[in-house]
Amino acid sequence: MAAEKTTGIVLRVIPFSETSCIVTMFTRDFGKVTTMAKGARRPKSPFEAALDVLALCRIVFLNKNPDAMGLLTEAKLERRFRSATRSLDRLYAGYYIIELLNSLTDDGDPHPELFELSNQVIEQIDSTEITEEEVGFTLLNYELKMLEILGHLPMLTKCVSCGREKTTIARVSFGLNAGGILCGSCRGGESNIVSLSPDGLQFLLEMVGGQIGEQSRNSDNWNGQRQELFNANDNQNSQRELEGRESLSGATVWNPELENKELVDADAAGMEPDRCLKEVRRLIHKYITHLLGFQPKLYKFLGNL
Numbered sequence: 001m002a003a004e005k006t007t008g009i010v011l012r013v014i015p016f017s018e019t020s021c022i023v024t025m026f027t028r029d030f031g032k033v034t035t036m037a038k039g040a041r042r043p044k045s046p047f048e049a050a051l052d053v054l055a056l057c058r059i060v061f062l063n064k065n066p067d068a069m070g071l072l073t074e075a076k077l078e079r080r081f082r083s084a085t086r087s088l089d090r091l092y093a094g095y096y097i098i099e100l101l102n103s104l105t106d107d108g109d110p111h112p113e114l115f116e117l118s119n120q121v122i123e124q125i126d127s128t129e130i131t132e133e134e135v136g137f138t139l140l141n142y143e144l145k146m147l148e149i150l151g152h153l154p155m156l157t158k159c160v161s162c163g164r165e166k167t168t169i170a171r172v173s174f175g176l177n178a179g180g181i182l183c184g185s186c187r188g189g190e191s192n193i194v195s196l197s198p199d200g201l202q203f204l205l206e207m208v209g210g211q212i213g214e215q216s217r218n219s220d221n222w223n224g225q226r227q228e229l230f231n232a233n234d235n236q237n238s239q240r241e242l243e244g245r246e247s248l249s250g251a252t253v254w255n256p257e258l259e260n261k262e263l264v265d266a267d268a269a270g271m272e273p274d275r276c277l278k279e280v281r282r283l284i285h286k287y288i289t290h291l292l293g294f295q296p297k298l299y300k301f302l303g304n305l
């Protein structure tokens with residue numbers, strides 16, 4: 001019987017019998033793993049205080065066969081989730097990450113990149129590295145990266161059905177069934193359509209491109225980054241689309257009295273990031289609900305974020 005060593009995030013701890021626990025973890029090397037921790041509830045447990053939800057642990061377990069529950073033999077605490085006693089909003093955010101990992105990943109299906117991402121985001125949420133106001137944005141960023149890693153990221157640059165490039169600056173139709181934006185011709189027969197504003201779509205595109213959050217919104221290269229994003233879209237419509245977006249993003253663009261720096265600031269203000277963030281979070285929550293076939297329980301507790 002092979003002893004497996006890995007690092008895991010504790011997702012669930014269920015008491016079993018008088019002295020034991022059943023522990024589910026999302027591990028770096030084996031994906032989601034459920035093991036029996038014998039004697040974990042005894043006063044002098046070999047696992048000490050490692051088995052707490054959202055804690056990061058180094059573990060050793062015996063895996064008899066893939067269909068049977070493994071046996072946890074060692075768990076050493078690497079990092080505890082301390083916000084559990086300090087901030088309800090941060091705790092809910094942590095629980096939401098657990099719910100997503102539980103619902104969107106399968107047992108024994110490793111995703112090391114998702115493990116690293118989840119570990120990093122849990123640590124951020126539990127630290128003063130981000131403010132309480134930034135937790136919502138951090139969660140959206142996590143949701144999008146998770147969807148990308150798991151192959152569920154929606155199509156956002158062209159019609160998911162016919163592949164036609166988006167050329168208008170009007171609101172777009174996002175098909176939950178189709179998994180992306182739909183052109184006017186293709187949206188006809190589709191159900192489960194959500195309308196998305198042009199600013200919301202652009203915000204989403206820039207988040208997916210990693211261009212919001214890693215650089216200051218008002219930095220001098222903000223427009224340069226946007227330019228790069230649209231240049232990457234190498235088709236004849238891209239320039240037309242870019243012009244449409246530029247004129248959309250603020251009427252001040254054509255005012256010759258404004259200095260370049262002010263243009264950047266006015267442009268950023270025109271984005272109304274809070275409104276875009278809310279709109280895009282609502283859309284992604286609908287999309288995840290549609291993917292899962294049920295609404296995550298934690299949504300109703302994330303309202304303040």
Ligand SMILES: [Zn+2]
Nearest residue numbers: 159162183186
């Ligand atoms: Zn189409």
